[in-house]
Amino acid sequence: MKPAAAERQSLRQRVSALRNLGPFLRQVWETSAPLTLATVVLRLARAVLPVAMLYVAKLIIDEVIGLGGGEFHDGLRQAWSRGALDHLALLLVTEFALALASDLLGRAVGFVDAVLSERYANLASVRLMEHAATLDLEDFEDADLQDRLERARRQTMGRSPLLGQLFGQAQDAVTVIAFGIGLVAYAPWLIGLILVALLPAFLGEMHFNAQGYALNFHWTPERRELDYVRQTGASVETAKEVKIFALAPFLIARYRHLADTFHRANRALAARRALWGGALSLLGTGGYYAAYGYLTWRTVRGDFTVGDLTFLAGSFLRLRSLLEGLLSGFSQVANQALFLDDLYSFFDIRPEILSRPGARAMPQPIREGFVFEDVGFRYPGAERWAVRGLSLEIGAGESIALVGENGAGKTTLVKLLARLYDPDEGRILLDGVDLRDYDLDELRAHIGVIFQDFVRYHLSAADNIAVGRIEARDDRARIEEAARRSLADAVIAKLPGGYDQMLGKRFGSGVELSGGEWQKLAIARAYMRQAQVMILDEPTAALDARAEFEVFQRFRELSEGRTTVLISHRFSTVRMADRILVLRHGAVIEEGDHASLLAAGGLYAELFSLQAEGYR
Numbered sequence: 084m085k086p087a088a089a090e091r092q093s094l095r096q097r098v099s100a101l102r103n104l105g106p107f108l109r110q111v112w113e114t115s116a117p118l119t120l121a122t123v124v125l126r127l128a129r130a131v132l133p134v135a136m137l138y139v140a141k142l143i144i145d146e147v148i149g150l151g152g153g154e155f156h157d158g159l160r161q162a163w164s165r166g167a168l169d170h171l172a173l174l175l176v177t178e179f180a181l182a183l184a185s186d187l188l189g190r191a192v193g194f195v196d197a198v199l200s201e202r203y204a205n206l207a208s209v210r211l212m213e214h215a216a217t218l219d220l221e222d223f224e225d226a227d228l229q230d231r232l233e234r235a236r237r238q239t240m241g242r243s244p245l246l247g248q249l250f251g252q253a254q255d256a257v258t259v260i261a262f263g264i265g266l267v268a269y270a271p272w273l274i275g276l277i278l279v280a281l282l283p284a285f286l287g288e289m290h291f292n293a294q295g296y297a298l299n300f301h302w303t304p305e306r307r308e309l310d311y312v313r314q315t316g317a318s319v320e321t322a323k324e325v326k327i328f329a330l331a332p333f334l335i336a337r338y339r340h341l342a343d344t345f346h347r348a349n350r351a352l353a354a355r356r357a358l359w360g361g362a363l364s365l366l367g368t369g370g371y372y373a374a375y376g377y378l379t380w381r382t383v384r385g386d387f388t389v390g391d392l393t394f395l396a397g398s399f400l401r402l403r404s405l406l407e408g409l410l411s412g413f414s415q416v417a418n419q420a421l422f423l424d425d426l427y428s429f430f431d432i433r434p435e436i437l438s439r440p441g442a443r444a445m446p447q448p449i450r451e452g453f454v455f456e457d458v459g460f461r462y463p464g465a466e467r468w469a470v471r472g473l474s475l476e477i478g479a480g481e482s483i484a485l486v487g488e489n490g491a492g493k494t495t496l497v498k499l500l501a502r503l504y505d506p507d508e509g510r511i512l513l514d515g516v517d518l519r520d521y522d523l524d525e526l527r528a529h530i531g532v533i534f535q536d537f538v539r540y541h542l543s544a545a546d547n548i549a550v551g552r553i554e555a556r557d558d559r560a561r562i563e564e565a566a567r568r569s570l571a572d573a574v575i576a577k578l579p580g581g582y583d584q585m586l587g588k589r590f591g592s593g594v595e596l597s598g599g600e601w602q603k604l605a606i607a608r609a610y611m612r613q614a615q616v617m618i619l620d621e622p623t624a625a626l627d628a629r630a631e632f633e634v635f636q637r638f639r640e641l642s643e644g645r646t647t648v649l650i651s652h653r654f655s656t657v658r659m660a661d662r663i664l665v666l667r668h669g670a671v672i673e674e675g676d677h678a679s680l681l682a683a684g685g686l687y688a689e690l691f692s693l694q695a696e697g698y699r
């Protein structure tokens with residue numbers, strides 16, 4: 084798109100983004116009605132004070148000039164006792180009271196706004212997390228969504244400037260009206276002059292804000308990359324590898340390159356903005372001095388008092404800066420409203436994997452088991468099918484092992500089973516009913532999967548197990564039992580803080596575990612979960628041979644009566660299963676028990692003998 088066209092579009096976008104202000108204000112009101120009301124009332128009161136103060140200042144000047152001709156040689160005390168200064172004193176006290184009130188109101192407004200916008204930001208963050216939790220895994224793997232999420236997150240980080248801006252605008256508008264009324268009473272033509280002087284500056288401001296937003300928008304992916312590179316360059320998770328491979332110079336160069344390009348683009352815009360902004364605001368200043376000169380002449384001629392001149396010149400000056408503020412503020416508000424677009428468009432993303440209305444309850448217990456009927460699935464954006472023509476059965480209470488080379492589709496099968504994705508072709512049945520007809524939360528509650536890339540939570544050891552069934556977080560007995568079953572109890576016994584020991588290096592007292600120790604903890608999650616279907620997708624790769632053997636042996640014994648699926652590349656483990664399914668290119672090519680598969684002399688036999696060869 085040509086820059087001009089992009090900008091026109093962005094201008095339209097900005098005007099249409101103003102529709103977000105309604106929902107925004109509603110949310111602010113929902114955040115706290117009393118605080119919202121308080122800021123409105125306080126600001127209204129504060130809005131009229133500047134005019135009142137300027138007017139009282141005019142009265143003071145006129146009074147002083149009026150008194151100037153009187154006899155005050157006898158000194159202040161006498162003049163005071165004669166009562167000649169009473170009126171002036173009253174005016175001065177009034178001015179002081181007004182100044183005091185304005186200051187106090189300003190502070191009160193600042194306080195209320197700070198509290199309100201912080202509460203709003205917290206509420207928005209919570210809503211963001213809640214909504215993110217409903218989205219599909221597929222959504223998270225989509226770069227466009229990550230961009231939107233990033234922009235939305237930036238919106239909810241810290242206090243939103245929009246709140247103060249918007250209310251400030253309203254307050255200034257009231258002040259402008261008050262000043263305007265004053266001016267109209269004396270010299271209506273001044274208003275016209277102000278508008279003529281300000282319009283060019285306003286249009287310039289709109290133009291540059293539009294460009295600024297377009298630049299930011301355009302750069303979201305790069306900004307995300309910047310954050311990523313910064314994170315990779317300096318974090319606990321990556322430090323080890325960054326050091327060993329001496330990646331720091333590479334990462335720094337990459338960061339520098341990206342940051343420099345962005346900085347250059349930004350700088351060019353800032354320079355143009357400063358140049359044009361300066362030139363356009365000169366117009367406003369010119370207008371002011373023209374008016375000032377004319378007013379001085381009228382005062383000399385005797386049409387206005389000196390007080391009037393001060394009031395008018397002051398009003399003009401204040402009006403000009405207020406209007407300038409209002410116009411540029413409008414442009415900023417439109418800008419912020421555009422960012423709200425990002426937030427709201429994130430909220431508009433709807434998950435596709437949902438429970439149907441009137442969804443079925445999970446069968447308890449599962450009677451028949453799962454049947455994959457000619458299932459095909461392609462990851463979004465991928466050309467290749469991850470699985471296709473996949474047909475298999477997993478009987479209730481059966482223990483299945485999945486075998487296959489890297490990329491054969493084992494993990495994908497598991498993800499389809501847990502409805503992290505829905506098939507593009509074919510269907511998956513549970514007890515004869517399509518998985519999509521079951522209540523999603525219930526289905527997931529009855530399936531426990533421990534993935535190979537399970538998460539190492541920087542939480543306590545107990546919580547690291549409890550995540551398997553977070554509702555039972557306070558059930559220490561259950562957590563300890565799960566740890567015993569997965570052999571994690573011996574790991575925890577060695578920790579200085581036992582079950583309450585913080586793990587990971589992110590927080591102060593954290594202790595790091597070995598890869599295999601983390602895995603034992605992760606496997607404890609499966610026992611914690613006590614689901615009808617338990618799946619271990621290779622979370623055992625780092626266990627030593629004895630530990631893996633023991634872990635799986637126990638897993639089989641302890642999961643007696645449950646449906647279990649094991650994925651492992653170790654045949655010593657795999658052979659424990661009732662039935663083994665061999666996958667290749669996303670389909671089952673062999674199945675049977677260990678002995679029959681060996682006898683068949685197919686892929687299984689080949690992979691087995693390759694591994695056995697290694698041990699000879």
Ligand SMILES: Nc1ncnc2c1ncn2[C@@H]1O[C@H](COP(=O)(O)OP(=O)(O)OP(=O)(O)O)[C@@H](O)[C@H]1O
Pocket residue numbers: 224462463465468469487488489490491492493494495496
């Ligand atoms: N999130 C994803 N997005 C796009 N493609 C993916 C994604 N995850 C896996 N794939 C692709 O799908 C295919 C099957 O992957 P899958 O993870 O199911 O294999 P696997 O059998 O579990 O392999 P491994 O033994 O290496 O764990 C692979 O070709 C992989 O490139």
